[in-house]
Amino acid sequence: MPTILDQIVAHKRQEVADRKTIVPVKLLERSLYFPSQPVSLRKYVQRDDLNGIIAEFKRRSPSKGMLNAYAPVERTTIGYMQAGASALSVLTDSAFFGGKSEDLTTARKFNFCPILRKDFVIDEYQILEAKSIGADAILLIAAILTKEEVAQLGQFAHSLGLEVLLEVHDRAELERTVTPHVDLIGVNNRNLHDFTLSVETSKELADLIPDDFVKVSESGISSAETIMELRQYGFEGFLIGETFMKNSRPEKACAAFIGELKKLRTASPAFTI
Numbered sequence: 280m281p282t283i284l285d286q287i288v289a290h291k292r293q294e295v296a297d298r299k300t301i302v303p304v305k306l307l308e309r310s311l312y313f314p315s316q317p318v319s320l321r322k323y324v325q326r327d328d329l330n331g332i333i334a335e336f337k338r339r340s341p342s343k344g345m346l347n348a349y350a351p352v353e354r355t356t357i358g359y360m361q362a363g364a365s366a367l368s369v370l371t372d373s374a375f376f377g378g379k380s381e382d383l384t385t386a387r388k389f390n391f392c393p394i395l396r397k398d399f400v401i402d403e404y405q406i407l408e409a410k411s412i413g414a415d416a417i418l419l420i421a422a423i424l425t426k427e428e429v430a431q432l433g434q435f436a437h438s439l440g441l442e443v444l445l446e447v448h449d450r451a452e453l454e455r456t457v458t459p460h461v462d463l464i465g466v467n468n469r470n471l472h473d474f475t476l477s478v479e480t481s482k483e484l485a486d487l488i489p490d491d492f493v494k495v496s497e498s499g500i501s502s503a504e505t506i507m508e509l510r511q512y513g514f515e516g517f518l519i520g521e522t523f524m525k526n527s528r529p530e531k532a533c534a535a536f537i538g539e540l541k542k543l544r545t546a547s548p549a550f551t552i
């Protein structure tokens with residue numbers, strides 16, 4: 280029985296092949312120079328005056344189905360940033376997540392923060408695309424790539440000025456794929472076989488991530504207390520989608536969440552804002 284990742288990747292290979300025939304590489308290269316300079320995800324996540332939250336725009340997901348069919352990209356992403364998020368993540372996969380490249384371009388038009396293109400990258404073509412639609416960083420998923428592919432795709436992203444977030448699910452993936460061509464390492468708390476969520480996964484892998492990389496905890500984060508806890512393990516970035524998007528006004532949910540987090544951080548002797 281193919282896993283959900285197998286299905287996504289099989290679909291993506293066909294999708295990328297089709298897109299290459301519609302917009303050939305040479306044509307895509309001409310649209311590369313998006314007016315703004317890339318903004319560093321790594322630096323924004325580490326900024327003391329922000330909270331490390333990478334707020335995600337995700338309409339639906341394989342695990343939860345439709346989260347939010349109506350939230351407009353413009354109002355939601357501006358609201359996320361006004362709430363104090365450090366960066367944005369925009370799902371551009373259409374078949375499984377209901378996103379599109381235009382969602383990221385819209386977010387880019389209205390925000391100056393770093394934007395992560397959240398997709399299933401298997402080909403350099405998608406990295407050129409990420410650059411052309413205004414992304415600052417891409418995601419590479421260890422579970423679907425070899426070490427050589429991570430290194431090659433990471434190097435290519437860097438050559439375009441894009442940063443790389445490498446996502447791992449377990450120790451074997453981390454040890455198998457870590458290369459200097461990535462900037463941040465994200466531990467995904469979602470088990471992609473049964474969709475269960477546990478932030479214990481982040482805690483277990485924290486010490487195994489070399490210090491050169493910014494640590495990001497991804498998925499299943501639903502409380503400010505969890506962020507305070509993950510900070511004790513050295514995590515500085517927190518990728519949050521569903522907790523915000525399942526609300527009719529995701530940006531308000533994000534503001535309330537960050538309000539709680541600020542209260543906890545102010546009360547904690549270890550952190551000051």
Ligand SMILES: O=C(O)c1ccccc1NCC(=O)[C@H](O)[C@H](O)COP(=O)(O)O
Nearest residue numbers: 340341342497498499500518519520521
């Ligand atoms: O979200 C899913 O169901 C999913 C299924 C298969 C592959 C990837 C999936 N999600 C992508 C993500 O990594 C999350 O959107 C991201 O980490 C935010 O997670 P959450 O806060 O739990 O929405």
